[in-house]
């Protein structure tokens with residue numbers, strides 16, 4: 024049996040599994056169903072949630088932190104970061120605001136994880 | 146000024162304590178020296194927070210925001226003082242507070258101390274060599290990058306493979322800084338496996354185990370860091386030196402509970418180096434309660450929130466006239482590095498936190514009449530168990546043991 028660690032949450036389940044002819048035939052150790060989809064992705068196309076930040080114009084802070092609304096393919100992370108670097112948004116920003124939709128055709132949005140007020144506004 | 150409850154520090158612990166006290170109809174003042182509430186959460190933009198408490202995975206700022214919102218819902222009962230440093234706490238239950246606007250005294254019936262932890266600085270490592278610029282603690286680097294939008298360097302080496310060190314390795318890489326490696330003196334990674342994978346392996350960042358920094362060189366800015374392998378006593382082995390040409394060194398070598406303000410007022414615990422507390426959050430001084438990283442350094446914010454709520458609840462009951470004894474001591478035994486809380490009072494079941502001393506494949510936890518088996522233990526992963534009070538009755542001392550099985 025092979026072993027991988029699920030990275031979807033801090034529980035870090037150690038998933039034991041075996042594959043025959045490219046198909047998963049047994050799985051154990053995942054404490055939630057997300058572990059199974061993680062395993063499937065990991066064998067086909069590893070994906071990660073990417074937390075980072077984008078520039079804010081006229082904000083009380085120079086950055087708003089953001090994350091992808093769901094995991095995106097790992098191989099796209101460098102391209103994703105290049106893209107995010109170009110983004111500038113105008114304050115105010117609210118937590119949950121969608122900053123970019125369907126980024127790089129991944130089906131994931133980039134959403135704000137921090138509220139940034141506009142300068143000089145209460 | 147007067148209040149029922151003074152909460153010192155508005156991180157995860159302080160916010161939870163303030164809300165718990167306000168729910169019990171007390172008047173609360175929460176003082177925070179930073180401009181915003183939330184503590185360390187605000188700069189931790191990675192995900193990994195709230196899974197136990199909210200059953201969903203949030204980033205640090207999102208987690209903080211949920212509690213800030215709750216604080217504002219109790220605006221009538223909770224007075225949030227930002228930009229306000231508590232300078233001193235006196236034996237007569239008064240505190241001296243300093244803000245850019247004024248300096249004033251506040252009298253409280255009870256205090257919940259929630260000042261968090263600070264990072265072990267470079268100076269404490271006694272590394273020979275120069276003292277150039279370019280050396281940061283992980284928290285400082287994190288704050289510069291994630292809040293102030295400043296790049297800390299071009300090429301970096303990280304010391305310490307705890308979660309914070311590994312998360313910073315990923316952060317620096319994503320921001321276009323080349324991370325040449327993470328150096329760890331233990332023979333195994335200090336943090337969660339999840340972070341070894343998603344922060345190091347994903348980006349091909351080498352992890353140098355059983356290694357330490359033996360010299361830093363640079364005239365103005367850091368230029369070179371020398372790393373060597375260590376033996377079992379962490380002594381560098383001559384002849385194993387490797388040199389890294391980097392302009393940045395990021396240190397993530399541990400957090401220390403911030404306790405100085407309470408020196409002479411409460412007892413500290415030798416192992417956690419934090420404020421010794423009962424399971425009610427009460428310290429050895431009956432009107433001072435404490436919670437969060439100033440009592441013991443917790444892995445997850447979810448635990449900190451729970452402990453903050455607990456301290457807030459018992460502090461409120463104290464204001465309402467209830468009196469608690471500190472209880473019987475809880476002491477780490479075989480294979481146990483530290484435990485929290487440090488005393489047990491049977492008003493409630495015991496939520497016990499502990500760390501093992503070394504990695505263990507399988508171990509039997511024994512606490513009074515309670516036993517439970519655990520697998521795959523590592524010191525960096527806190528064990529949390531709830532122990533019913535029936536299992537702890539009639540003990541005058543509670544020893545916590547992990548027997549290898």
Ligand SMILES: Cc1cc2nc3c(=O)[nH]c(=O)nc-3n(C[C@H](O)[C@H](O)[C@H](O)COP(=O)(O)OP(=O)(O)OC[C@H]3O[C@@H](n4cnc5c(N)ncnc54)[C@H](O)[C@@H]3O)c2cc1C
Pocket residue numbers: 033153154155156157158159176177178179183184185186189191192193194195229230231232259260261262284287308309403406436437438439443444445446447449
């Ligand atoms: C870099 C890093 C990454 C982490 N990653 C995760 C993770 O992925 N998942 C997770 O669950 N947990 C994580 N944690 C742990 C978790 O975030 C912390 O344990 C928790 O937030 C600590 O809360 P606290 O309230 O004890 O301390 P803090 O957040 O440090 O709050 C203490 C507050 O007290 C204030 N203060 C101190 N002294 C005074 C004074 N004299 N007067 C006024 N104010 C004062 C400080 O300014 C601060 O705001 C991480 C921690 C760190 C440091």
